[in-house]
Amino acid sequence: MxxxxxxxxxxxxxxxxxxxxxxxxxxxxxxxxxxxxxxxxxxxxxxxxxxxxxxxxxxxxxxxxxxxxxxxxSPEHQIFKNEEICTHCGACTAICPTEALYIKRPEMEVIFDKDKCTVCELCIVTCPTRAMGLFTSDSQKVI
Ligand code: SF4
Ligand code: SF4
Structure with a gap:
């Protein structure tokens, strides 16, 4: 099987x-x-x-x-958030279609919930500091 x-x-x-x-x-x-x-x-x-x-x-x-x-x-495509360079500006939360990126209040921290991410990559092109990126591996091919 x-x-x-x-x-x-x-x-x-x-x-x-x-x-x-x-x-x-x-x-x-x-x-x-x-x-x-x-x-x-x-x-x-x-x-x-x-x-x-x-x-x-x-x-x-x-x-x-x-x-x-x-x-x-396939799930081997994964988005990552580089916490070192994220400024928590919130720009990515406005375009994320699944709310995988959201603002935690009252701390006003931008949180990335990997489980909700559909790997649409919209946040990658939106992030002004390039904190969002795509992690790939050789096993990512579906067929
Ligand atoms: S757009 Fe980039 S810098 Fe701004 S909150 Fe999102 S990941 Fe952080
Ligand atoms: S890749 Fe798409 S779904 Fe995933 S966090 Fe970025 S904008 Fe949201």
Missing amino acids: YSKILILNFPAEITQKALVCQLTKKFDLLFNILRANISNKKEGYMVIEISSASKAAFNKGVTFLKDQGVTVS
């Missing part, structure tokens, strides 16, 4: 489509939704474990999702 945990990001246009169910119908894959959320902008986020009898079938299912417009990444 081949099994892998993936992060799926759904653009607002396809959030309502039952694409994940198609994995079972079309490719005989099993899935277990570990976490799911829809943002205020109707964008979907899902952490899912997909299991398959073969890697080939798994790859077909992932390719199907990508073809439908779903962004597929």
Whole structure:
């Protein structure tokens, strides 16, 4: 049995489509939704474990999702926050779609909750001090 945990990001246009169910119908894959959320902008986020009898079938299912417009990444893609250079200006909290970056009050500290991060990378381009970055590894490829 081949099994892998993936992060799926759904653009607002396809959030309502039952694409994940198609994995079972079309490719005989099993899935277990570990976490799911829809943002205020109707964008979907899902952490899912997909299991398959073969890697080939798994790859077909992932390719199907990508073809439908779903962004597929693996948890090995990780965003990090460099506390040494973060000035707690709050700019990243305004653009973070999942509230993974938020202001802790009354301390007014900007906190990064890695578990909520969908690795959209918006904070990386927004941060004026480049405190936010992408940590990658060789195992990051989904297929
Ligand atoms: S934008 Fe950068 S410097 Fe400002 S709070 Fe976020 S991580 Fe810190
Ligand atoms: S990459 Fe940055 S902006 Fe995107 S969800 Fe993660 S913390 Fe928020």
